[in-house]
Amino acid sequence: MxxxxxxxxxxxxxxxxxxxxxxxxxxxxxxxxxxxxxxxxxxxxxxxxxxxxxxxxxxxxxxxxxxxxxxxxxxxxxxxxxxxxxxxxxxxxxxxxxxxxxxxxxxxxxxxxxxxxxxxxxxxxxxxASKEVWEILRRGKKEKDIIFNYGEKETKLMQALGEREAITLKEYSKVAQLPRFIASKTLVRLVLANVLQVIPQEQEDLFKLKVN
Known part of the structure; x- marks a missing residue:
């Protein structure tokens, strides 16, 4: 150089x-x-x-x-x-x-x-990196299709994202009435499935719909 x-x-x-x-x-x-x-x-x-x-x-x-x-x-x-x-x-x-x-x-x-x-x-x-971002980094190393069932918790997430540009783990857990660990797993899985993108933050990460 x-x-x-x-x-x-x-x-x-x-x-x-x-x-x-x-x-x-x-x-x-x-x-x-x-x-x-x-x-x-x-x-x-x-x-x-x-x-x-x-x-x-x-x-x-x-x-x-x-x-x-x-x-x-x-x-x-x-x-x-x-x-x-x-x-x-x-x-x-x-x-x-x-x-x-x-x-x-x-x-x-x-x-x-x-x-x-x-x-x-x-x-x-x-x-x-938050726990969620760490998990996304770890599991995202292998290029493969992530399969998930689109159920009630995913529906509530999409409804929430229809009303706002991005959502935090805490907000999703509250609106979907889910324990934090289940909300976390759901967000991670949807990021790995290329449905969501994560924007790491100092305080709370933001999750938003991925635009392809």
Whole structure:
């Protein structure tokens, strides 16, 4: 990869597939971005690029690469496959480019403080994956038709979505008078069947009808 290619990537701005980091100060936070990219659609992490997309470089960027590589290998499970490049922009400064594919081993997660946490990419943000999103990632790895019976709980869901653009798990559980775990299973199954799409959120995920 060349400096010109890095500049073109940076001009696109941060988004679903691109994340900028000026330096690797807190690798334990940056691995969340790595997990999110690998769990979602893949993309690039650029180290030595300012938030506004300026490729200013980082002094002794090889040290940042060493720290980040170590964090990725030690903190993420299953292990994430990636490629990285170091491009010098001056005698002491350079930029590092990490490329992650949409991982066939998803969901990847961060294990810390005795708990597993996974993350996904939503536009230019990284969001912690809910139990439902985790299950969708896990079961969605295998391309196959999901068969379900269209019954009363699905009918109530469609009625609710006829009155609003999106619904949360809590709202669906209430309108359909279902226990939360049954409402959760129903929403997950309909996402896997390509009837619904899930929009991960910091608080409560949104589920809406999928437009093909």
């Amino acid at each position: 060349t400096l010109q290619e890095v500049t073109r990537l940076a001009r696109q701005g941060e988004g679903l597939h691109i994340e900028f980091k000026k330096k690797v100060t807190h690798p334990e936070k940056i691995v969340r971005e790595v997990i999110a990219l690998a769990n979602t659609e893949g993309g690039h992490l650029l180290v030595g690029v300012d938030d506004n997309g300026t490729v200013s470089g980082q002094r002794y960027v090889e040290e940042d690469v060493y720290v980040l590589n170590k964090a990725i290998k030690e903190m993420i499970r299953p292990l994430v496959d990636f490629k990285h490049f170091v491009i010098p922009i001056s005698e002491k400064k350079g930029v590092a480019v990490y490329h992650f594919y949409r991982s066939p081993k998803r969901p990847h997660y961060l294990y810390e403080e005795g708990r597993k946490r996974s993350f996904v990419r939503v536009e230019d943000r990284t969001v912690q």
